[in-house]
Structure formats: structure tokens, C-alpha cells
Amino acid sequence: MTQIGLRKRLYTQMEPTARDKTGLSPFNLFIVILVLLSFLALALETEPTMGDGWMRAIDVFNVAIIIIFALEYLLRLWVAGENPEYRGVRGRVRYVCSGYALADLVAFLPELLWILLAPDDASAQIVMVLRVLRLARLAKISRFIPAFDVLGATLSRAGQQLFTTLAMAMALVYISAVLLYFVEGVGGQQQESFASIPRAIWWAIATLTTVGYGDVYPVTPLGRFFASVIAIAGIGMVALPAGVFASAFSDEIRERENAKQERRERALERRVARIEAAELDEESDDDLR
Numbered sequence: 001m002t003q004i005g006l007r008k009r010l011y012t013q014m015e016p017t018a019r020d021k022t023g024l025s026p027f028n029l030f031i032v033i034l035v036l037l038s039f040l041a042l043a044l045e046t047e048p049t050m051g052d053g054w055m056r057a058i059d060v061f062n063v064a065i066i067i068i069f070a071l072e073y074l075l076r077l078w079v080a081g082e083n084p085e086y087r088g089v090r091g092r093v094r095y096v097c098s099g100y101a102l103a104d105l106v107a108f109l110p111e112l113l114w115i116l117l118a119p120d121d122a123s124a125q126i127v128m129v130l131r132v133l134r135l136a137r138l139a140k141i142s143r144f145i146p147a148f149d150v151l152g153a154t155l156s157r158a159g160q161q162l163f164t165t166l167a168m169a170m171a172l173v174y175i176s177a178v179l180l181y182f183v184e185g186v187g188g189q190q191q192e193s194f195a196s197i198p199r200a201i202w203w204a205i206a207t208l209t210t211v212g213y214g215d216v217y218p219v220t221p222l223g224r225f226f227a228s229v230i231a232i233a234g235i236g237m238v239a240l241p242a243g244v245f246a247s248a249f250s251d252e253i254r255e256r257e258n259a260k261q262e263r264r265e266r267a268l269e270r271r272v273a274r275i276e277a278a279e280l281d282e283e284s285d286d287d288l289r
């Protein structure tokens with residue numbers, strides 16, 4: 001009974017949906033702080049002016065974080081049995097394959113295996129890959145921050161429209177690159193920057209996204225005319241997905257607020273019903289007396 005009670009208490013601390021109170025539990029707040037500190041350590045590791053003492057301290061800190069995340073993963077695997085969906089062996093396998101569990105695993109396992117099994121003379125490429133994998137720790141804290149949930153729901157809601165605008169943008173990029181290839185690369189002054197369609201694609205992307213680096217540009221009158229039309233079209237291509245996302249974001253926020261208001265109203269109705277039932281009981285007791 002003590003073990004079951006301990007697992008239940010840990011589950012309410014580790015699973016945000018199991019808490020009656022709003023906000024982060026002390027345990028999850030500790031994990032969020034560790035993730036943010038690990039990102040700070042990742043940034044400091046790339047600073048060449050950091051002294052050897054600081055670098056050794058950062059290495060020790062990273063090892064400590066890896067150990068803590070490994071223990072956290074085992075604890076979450078243990079307490080997952082409090083959820084009926086993850087009970088038993090099959091339930092645990094289902095939990096291990098879930099998105100958050102995979103993010104928890106990637107957050108520490110690659111570096112832990114490297115520390116335990118790999119030689120000390122690590123290549124720069126492998127160290128870079130291990131550092132990049134630390135970005136998976138961002139998914140660890142996404143379960144605790146409602147903004148990430150809203151963002152994911154918004155992307156899911158507007159996924160088809162965003163995919164359509166992306167397909168239109170890719171088509172426009174390719175058409176623009178082909179036009180400038182024939183105008184500037186084949187005809188005109190036969191610029192080296194437009195000597196092939198893949199080279200012209202770089203200019204098309206920089207122009208249609210309104211970045212306009214200026215490293216590649218048309219010089220013929222016809223090329224500049226097409227470039228002007230393409231640049232104006234690029235403004236619309238940037239604004240279109242932004243409008244789609246903003247509309248879906250607004251709808252998602254409004255629906256969540258409506259659902260929250262409905263929950264408040266239902267809770268108020270239940271409270272009023274309990275009060276009325278209590279008053280009726282008192283009246284019936286008075287009548288009996």
C-alpha cells in the first residue's frame with residue numbers, strides 16, 4: 001500500500017493533467033529550470049573565450065543533467081501505470097512509444113551512451129550532433145507550457161491550408177527561377193549566378209521571402225521587370241500563410257476560452273444544485289419536526 005501511495009503521489013507531481021491545482025508542480029518546475037540551464041550551458045560551450053575551468057564545470061554540469069534526466073525517465077516509466085492506458089507490459093510499451101516519452105529518451109540517452117561506451121577522443125562532428133540532439137529537451141517542457149499545446153493545435157487545425165500555401169510558394173519559386181534562368185542565364189548577359197535553374201532558385205527564394213540579400217540580381221531590363229513582378233508576388237506569399245495561421249490561432253484561443261467558460265458555468269450549476277438540494281433537505285427536516 002505504501003508503494004502504491006508513493007507512486008500515486010509521484011504521478012500527481014509528474015503528470016500535469018493529474019494535478020487539481022493550476023501551474024507547475026515543484027518537480028516539473030525543477031525539470032523546466034534544468035532544461036533552460038542546459039540550453040544556457042550549450043550556448044556557453046560554443047564560446048571560445050571560456051576558460052578551461054569553466055569548460056570543465058560545464059562538462060560536469062552536463063553529466064549531472066544527463067543522470068537526472070535518466071532517473072526522471074525511469075520514474076515517469078514507473079508512475080505511468082497510474083494511467084489506465086499505460087498499465088501492464090503492453091501499456092508500458094505504448095508509453096515508451098509515445099511522443100513525450102521519446103523526447104525524454106532522446107534528451108539524455110545518446111549522450112549517456114557516448115559517455116559510457118565511446119572513447120575520450122571524440123570527433124568534432126559527433127560532439128556537434130550530440131549537442132544538436134539536446135534541442136529535443138525543448139519537447140520535454142512543451143507538455144508543461146500551454147503555449148506549446150496551443151501552437152500544436154493551431155498547426156493541426158491549419159495544416160491543410162498551410163500545406164497548400166507552401167505548395168504554392170514552392171511552385172512560384174521554381175517558376176521564378178526558370179524565368180530568370182532563361183532571361184539572365186541563357187539570354188541577356190549570361191550571368192554566372194543564373195547559369196542554371198538550381199543557382200537561380202537561390203535568388204528566387206531570397207526575393208520571394210522579401211529578404212533580398214543583393215548578392216544576386218538581374219541586370220537586363222526584361223530580367224528586372226520579371227524580378228519586380230516576382231518581388232511583389234513574394235509579399236503576398238509571405239502574408240498568406242501568416243493570415244492563415246493567425247486566423248487558426250484566433251479560432252483555437254476562442255474555442256478554448258468558450259470551453260473554459262462552459263466548464264465554469266457547469267461547475268456553478270452543480271454548486272447551485274447542491275445548495276438547493278441542501279435547502280430542500282433542511283426544509284423537509286423542519287417539516288418533520
